[in-house]
Amino acid sequence: MEDLHRILEAIQDNGQRSVLATITHVEGSAYRKEGALMLFFEDGSQIGVLSAGCLETDLAARVPEILAAGVSCGFVFDVQSLEHLSWGEETGCGGVIHVTMEPVNGVLLEHLRTLKDCLDQHTEVKIIKKISPDRSVSDYAFVSGKERFFGEWRGGFPQDLMELAVSEGYFIHTYYPKPRLTIFGAGPDARPLAAFAAAAGFSVTVSDWRPAWCNRSYFPDVDTLLVGFPEETVDMIQSTSNDYVVVMTHNFRRDQQLLRLLSERQLCYLGFLGPRHRMERLLNGNPAPENLRSPVGIAIGAEGPVEIAVSILAELIDTYHKNRRRTTVSYAT
Template identity: 60%
Template sequence: MEEIHRILESVERSGLRSVLATVVHVEGSAYRKEGASMLFFEDGTQTGMLSAGCIEADLAARVPEMLETGESRVYTFDMQSFDPFSWGETSGCGGIVHVAMEPVNDVFAGHLRTVKGYLDQACEVVHIKTFNPDRSVSGYGFFAADRQLFGEWKGTFPEELFSMASSGSIGKSGMKALSTLNEEIFVHIYSPKPRLIIFGAGRDARPLASFAAAAGFSVTVADWRPAFCDRSFFPDAEELLVGFPEETADMLRITSNDYVVVMTHHFGRDMELIRILSRLRLGYLGILGPKRRTELLFDGVPIPPYVRSPVGIPIGAEGPEEIAVSVLAEVIQVHNAKRKRRGGL
């Protein structure tokens, strides 16, 4: 998942000066692809990662000077070489990575907070950058579905980008050539946090909620038992809802962009949930338990193709933690496949 959500939360909370690093171009293979971001604070703390440790130290060493000068810069890291006598000092990852480093001044921080506002409202945001011949950032901009442009953009904004976003033809992040500009620009789409809704707050729901939150999901847990659906058991969940299925489903406003897992271990409640959820246009519904149980829950009605039963990737999981890994792996797999099919606002 993208680190941008944690980065934006850090910008909003911290009063420290910082530098934002973004992968703008990759040649060959690399640990992270175009659009990956990382934030370096003046006290040495960091949010996110851009590699498996190959380039972070080098980038961190540049932060004090960048904060002093206030100037941006694109740095290139050639990780194609591999020297067997280097004791691991070269990465040998096989690619060339170009990283843009930008001091987060008050103006930039304000724009990043606006980005967070859009993402918190479940709106995608397109991010663009242009570059000077000396490899500094000459301008940047953001816009969402309302086409409201904000940022530090010089000159006329290319209408072509609005059209590409609305038609879903932006595609893969990275450097792009536009017919209306004489230079390549960096383009990336920031997506809202995907939401995982877990119906059931039993012992096995706890690691799933924790792992999903760590992976970048917005987690909601719903259960009719207040002793189970308690903050002490789900400290990382963004929302806890106590109520019976009919009550909580109405509160959630579930959409096709949500990922839903049913794991109450109560056949009657599960049947009630299936009846309610079957009315909605879901993109993913995972049901804990054997396939025969799911067939009984649907009570003779054909099981829709978006239903995963038994939920999770078959890894022979045993116990709550392993089951959580299996379920979350499947949710991530479906989510990433969906993102690749989309590529637009």
């Protein structure tokens, strides 16, 4: 998933000068696609990646110059060539990658903070950058919904850009709020799933009626812990196309309650741990919700809490990206 959220959090907590790098166009194959972000701090520390190590050294070397000049720059890396790149390495990745680097000055910093506020309110935001012939960024705008507009855009903003997937001389990308995952059940097998999902970029909530299990010592990385029975906590979770639920209480009666309470919710993903025949008993002859996944997870022959967590997380990520493919990222010259 995108490094955007980690970058926005780091910018708020770190007072150093920094440079934001964005992949605006990819021809052929590449480790990361259009819209991937990376932040370079003045002291050499970094947040995110743009490649498997092919580009970062060269980009980091350009940071002092960009900070000194105070203007954006654009670079093209031809990693399909057999010739050595500028720092003497041959990658053979097979693509051409366009990258813009922008110093995070006071104005851009405020706009990034506003972007974070929008995403924290679970609002999608579209970024539109006007790309100059030298591949630098001449103007940029963030558009949230139909009303909110912020950025540095000279002259009138072409409103029709908001609906375009491809437009000459522009980079267009949609930033999404963190997908939210609620795990019902705080047993030992929920712990690796919660940790892996948080590391992958989900905002994770764990709910259980047993306070001895549902506590911060077992779930240090989650955003929220809800202690209570299903009928007490289920109304506290969100129900949108950006929300995911995994039920793994290992308690048949509680799972029945959760199936009844969650079946009518407009969730992106509703997964129940357990074999198929157990799910049939839970349904008790009723039709299965369209978003139901049971057995939960991708079939990889998983055994034990860690492997099962990997299979579930893989299915969550797969579902997330399939839903996002309806939005096209673009840059045209």
